[in-house]
Amino acid sequence: MLIEENALKHWIDNFYGYGSWQARFWFVGYEESGGEVPEEVADKVNYFNRVHASSDGALCDIRELYRHVAIQWDGPKKNLFTNRYEYRFDTNAIQHGVWKNLIAFEHGYRGEKVPDVLAYQKDAFASPATHKEALIPLYPLPSPHNHAWYYSWLDMPQLGFLKSRALYQEHAYQRRMQQILSNISAYKPELVLMYGMDNIITLKKTVQAFFPDAQFKMIKAIKLQIPQHHRADLHGTTLLITTQIPALRHNRIETGFDWEAFGKSVSL
Template identity: 25%
Template sequence: MIDALQAFMSNFAGYGDLRAPLWFVGMEEGGGRDVNELVRRVDAWDVRGRQRLENLAGYHRAIGMSRHFEAPFPLQRTWGPLARVLQASRGASNDISDLRHVQATQLGAHGGGAALLELLPLPAPNTNTWPYSALAKDVPALRDRATYRTTYEPARRAMLRALIQEGCPRAVICYGLGYLESWTALAGAPLRPITVAARACYVGEVSGSMLLAVPHPVAHGGTARFWEAVGSAVAAAPS
């Protein structure tokens, strides 16, 4: 388990396809309520070939978390708005039935239209919860969230920058403005403040791709109009 866990933290970037034109980058994946869930995630990743980018639906079925990929395909709080951005970026329908289809079959899918990546490798229910301190006897950096972040964020940021350079997406959308410092470090240069549908956002460039930092999908004020405007901003960016 420890060998696979360390490989997971160093090499697992998220879900989707490097060829996708649109990438979403979050600070960390939700979930991870206890060590047992992490074990299921790492074991599934190990058995499925330790892929750098997994298939979102297939992986979640493998870990027993398939609710959002089975009828009636309920929209997940984060993935639903991201599906709306993807649809708006290509001028497609944003009907609820279409968003459900996009979430289930295209977000984070191999060959899909959008990759979902994370700056930090381990899932957590929120930033105030750290369920992995029991693993610190084998992985000392996991004793607390601050140590974990200091240890892993720089290398993970370099990995993401290399993947962006390799995949050359049209746009990289980083969500969660509480981590603006991290998104600025990913870009390697100051981001310029802009307004999108009356909300503060930031824009710059990373490895030749547009970088747009936006509020987290679950943050207050994230209307359908806002997420569609984010998609329109991506569509208007030079290719």
């Protein structure tokens, strides 16, 4: 299946993630995951173009979108799953390394016992019906773990900015941040956690341009417990920004933090 220019442009302009804007917790990652093969990107953008053609600003139902994204793996796992829904939400679903820590963070913040994380992932996480979590990428295009930029080869006259990641991010950043901040003002989530960010100075300036009275406080890291982060109050919404990703880097325990403890510390 080919990536179509109009569908890809519609995704870039209108895809903001999964769940519900009415959710209590917004988890804003640096970019949409995936994109190792063009077929996966095509599956996502074509589904979105078909189901969200009206550009009404609603977030996607992650379970429904994932049903339409075929697994393209080779190797021993090739025949275990046919689509992303089976991989993350069905009977034999695999626990997501980042989501498990976001779930722990959320329950720590709420002062509740962390549930069976895999069961919560399958049944409730980022469901638009529960209004508990929203998963929002700062940048919308699916990007693989190796951070390769596979979009430069696309011959799409409307999307010349895809020739480099820098051009694409320059094109997307201001509009997306303005929409996210506008929605924070409108929907007033209890907490917004922006994680894995590498542009914190720019982000803080953008936030303060939208919320002029916002004052950031930097909280230092506690090794293996609390990541360094920046905190501001946005008229009742707690905003946290951190460079840390809720997962181990290269599976090394010394790169991790206790995300349940992090959530508890924020709620104090």
